[in-house]
């Protein structure tokens with residue numbers, strides 16, 4: 001029996017497809033090209049669109065806020081797109097300062113994001129990385145005020161340890177609904193460090209980032225040859241690409257995650273979205289884990 005759950009996911013009032021589209025690498029001088037990529041994702045049923053205010057700062061971008069601004073230009077040119085997407089963004093990183101979740105900063109950051117995105121409200125806002133110098137009670141107050149002001153519908157965290165999420169949740173009157181973590185065949189920590197367990201305990205939707213390990217699981221570059229051979233065997237068996245097997249592995253976890261695809265190629269997005277057609281059983285996923293870790297599980 002396949003472990004992969006292909007149904008739509010409920011995130012608060014929103015329904016999203018089993019894979020999402022990430023805008024980290026969305027930097028593009030040509031707004032029409034960027035719009036074509038976004039439309040390709042939406043046409044594939046990929047309606048969760050994940051951005052962050054810091055996207056554009058690296059990965060070939062010109063600066064902070066750039067990728068939100070590109071999305072905003074696309075939405076302004078075709079406002080009908082807004083209703084087709086569940087729009088998520090993140091804040092709390094302001095280079096060169098690593099993290100700031102202080103009330104004044106974060107409130108301003110959300111307002112700035114809304115302006116760049118040309119929207120009145122985002123559907124999901126996530127704290128990009130934990131700021132160890134903001135008390136969770138202060139942060140909870142900031143999020144509550146943003147929700148009451150109608151600026152954000154639902155909140156989540158990103159790169160939080162499970163106990164950090166618990167500390168924030170303790171001061172909130174509404175549930176955190178999403179959690180972003182690095183999770184893939186080559187980054188298995190969340191299976192064991194409590195992050196995915198907490199998501200299942202609390203009914204939080206995980207949004208694993210870099211499901212292809214940033215591309216390595218598609219190219220095979222830097223991976224052990226036995227792991228690549230196993231992925232290729234499964235890809236042949238399932239008539240999909242190696243990359244789709246990597247995405248399917250993330251979908252197989254019982255937390256009903258929504259992996260965020262980072263490709264900027266419509267063809268590759270389609271190829272990877274085919275992960276939902278894949279059937280993986282325990283034998284398959286444990287083989288991949290053991291080959292990735294280079295040793296047998298105890």
Ligand SMILES: NC(=O)c1ccc[n+]([C@@H]2O[C@H](COP(=O)([O-])OP(=O)(O)OC[C@H]3O[C@@H](n4cnc5c(N)ncnc54)[C@H](OP(=O)(O)O)[C@@H]3O)[C@@H](O)[C@H]2O)c1
Nearest residue numbers: 022023024180209210211212213214215218260262263264
């Ligand atoms: N919360 C966080 O801290 C955090 C951190 C990182 C990322 N994220 C989110 O997760 C999303 C996905 O992350 P990611 O971009 O690292 O995901 P990924 O899907 O692991 O990697 C995407 C990269 O792989 C390349 N790729 C895909 N298929 C390929 C193939 N067949 N051959 C060669 N290269 C291939 C893509 O290039 P092409 O474009 O050429 O296909 C792209 O550069 C981001 O956009 C962002 O939304 C969140």
